[in-house]
Amino acid sequence: MKDFLIFIPATIVYIAVKSTIFASFPVPDLPLIMIFYLGYTRPSLEGALLCFVVGYIEDALAGGVTGSTSFALIFIFLCAYFLSRKVQFTSALIKGLAAFFLTLLKGALVYAVLSPFSIGLSFRGFALLQALFTGLAAPYAIHLLSRLKFLTGPRAFAG
Amino acid sequence: MIAFIKKYQISIASILLVIFSLHLSLTADKRETGRRSLIKDVIHTAAAPVERLALGTYNTAVGAVSGYVLLVNVNKENSALKDALTALMEENNRMREKALEAGRLKEILDFKEAIPFRTTAAAVVALSADMWGASAVIDKGASHGIRKDMAVISRSGAAGRVIEAGMNSSTVLLSTDLRSAIDVISQRGRIKGIAEGNGSGGMILKYVRQFDDVQVGDLAVTSGLTGIFPKGLPVGEVVKIEKGRDNFFRLIELKPAVDMKRLEEVLVVTDPGFIPGG
Numbered sequence: 001m002k003d004f005l006i007f008i009p010a011t012i013v014y015i016a017v018k019s020t021i022f023a024s025f026p027v028p029d030l031p032l033i034m035i036f037y038l039g040y041t042r043p044s045l046e047g048a049l050l051c052f053v054v055g056y057i058e059d060a061l062a063g064g065v066t067g068s069t070s071f072a073l074i075f076i077f078l079c080a081y082f083l084s085r086k087v088q089f090t091s092a093l094i095k096g097l098a099a100f101f102l103t104l105l106k107g108a109l110v111y112a113v114l115s116p117f118s119i120g121l122s123f124r125g126f127a128l129l130q131a132l133f134t135g136l137a138a139p140y141a142i143h144l145l146s147r148l149k150f151l152t153g154p155r156a157f158a159g
Numbered sequence: 160m161i162a163f164i165k166k167y168q169i170s171i172a173s174i175l176l177v178i179f180s181l182h183l184s185l186t187a188d189k190r191e192t193g194r195r196s197l198i199k200d201v202i203h204t205a206a207a208p209v210e211r212l213a214l215g216t217y218n219t220a221v222g223a224v225s226g227y228v229l230l231v232n233v234n235k236e237n238s239a240l241k242d243a244l245t246a247l248m249e250e251n252n253r254m255r256e257k258a259l260e261a262g263r264l265k266e267i268l269d270f271k272e273a274i275p276f277r278t279t280a281a282a283v284v285a286l287s288a289d290m291w292g293a294s295a296v297i298d299k300g301a302s303h304g305i306r307k308d309m310a311v312i313s314r315s316g317a318a319g320r321v322i323e324a325g326m327n328s329s330t331v332l333l334s335t336d337l338r339s340a341i342d343v344i345s346q347r348g349r350i351k352g353i354a355e356g357n358g359s360g361g362m363i364l365k366y367v368r369q370f371d372d373v374q375v376g377d378l379a380v381t382s383g384l385t386g387i388f389p390k391g392l393p394v395g396e397v398v399k400i401e402k403g404r405d406n407f408f409r410l411i412e413l414k415p416a417v418d419m420k421r422l423e424e425v426l427v428v429t430d431p432g433f434i435p436g437g
Binding site: 016019044047056067068071074075077113 | 182
C-alpha cells in the first residue's frame, strides 16, 4: 500500500504539470516508467491494482476514454513482469530501450482502443517522440525510484 | 486449484483487470450521462491545487523571462532608435546648413545684383593655417575667368585679392595678411591712407599724419584709385589711434570690415574695368 502513497501523487503531479506547462510537448511517460519498474522489480497484486488506478487517474485528468490507459498500463505491467524472467534489466541501455518500446506499445494499445471511437489521432509522430523521450528519461527515473526505498521500507524497490 | 491461483495470482489478476479496463473503455460512450462520476470528481479535486500551482509557477516564469526578453528587445530597439535619432539629427544639421547657405547665397546674390560691376560668386573652401599668413582658397579658377590680382569682396566689404589662379581654384590674399596693402580713404574726413594687414587678424592704417582728421569709429573704404578694388567698399573701422614714433604719422589700428574667420561665400570682381592690365 505504500506504493500507492508514492505512485498516485506522482501521477497526479505528472498529469497536472503535463496538462499545463507541457501541454503539447511529448514529455517522458512517467507513469509508464513507474509501472515498468514495478513490473520487473516487485510484481504483485498491489502492483496490478496500482496500474489500473494510475491508468484510471490518467484517463480522468487527461480527458481520455476511461479504461483505455488502464488497459495499456496493465498490459505493460504484465509484459515487464514476463520479460523480467528472461531479461536482466540492469544496464541503463536495456532500461532505456525497454521503456522506449513499451511506450510505443502503450501508444499502439491506446490507439487500438480509441480507433473504434473515430477519434482523430496523430499516432506516429507524437508517439515516436514520446517513446524517445521516455526511453532517454527511464534510466534516470528508475534510479530515482530506487533511491526512494526509505519511504516504502527496506523490502520495497529492491532493484 | 487454490495453489494454481496462488502461483499465478499476478497474471490472473492482471488479466482480469485488463479485461475489466477493456470493458470500461469499450462501453464508455454508453455510460455518458453528461455528469462526471464521483471518482473522477475526487480525482479532479485532488489535482486542481497542483494544476493551479503548476500553471501559476509557469506563468510567473514566462512573465519573468518575457520581461527579460522584452527588456533585451527594448535595449536593441533603444539602440536602433538612438542610431536613427543620431542619423536624423545629422541630417537635420545638414538641412540647417543648407538653409543657412541658401540664405547667405541669396544675400550675396542680392548684393551682386546691387553692385554696378561684374562679379563671379565663389565659395571659400579653405583658410590658411599659417601663424602670420592670412589667405583663403576659393572654388573658382582660370576656367571660370578668374585672374591674378582680381579683387575679392563680400557683403561686408573688401576681403582681399587673388594672388594665384589655378584651373579650378584660386588663392586669395586676405586683407589682414602682412603682404596685403589696400588704398583707402576715410569716409568722414576723406583722409587717404594705406590699410595693411598686421598678420594677426587686424589691420593698420598707415601714412595718416598727426594733424589729419581721423577719429575712432571712422570707416575706411576703398579709394578706387589703384584699379583693383571698386571705390567705396568698406575695409575697416578705426578702433585705436596712437602717436607714431616718428612724431609725423599716426599709428592707427583698424578692425577689418570682413570677419575672415566666417568667410564662406565671396564675389570676385571680374569686371574688365578693374582688371589690372585690362
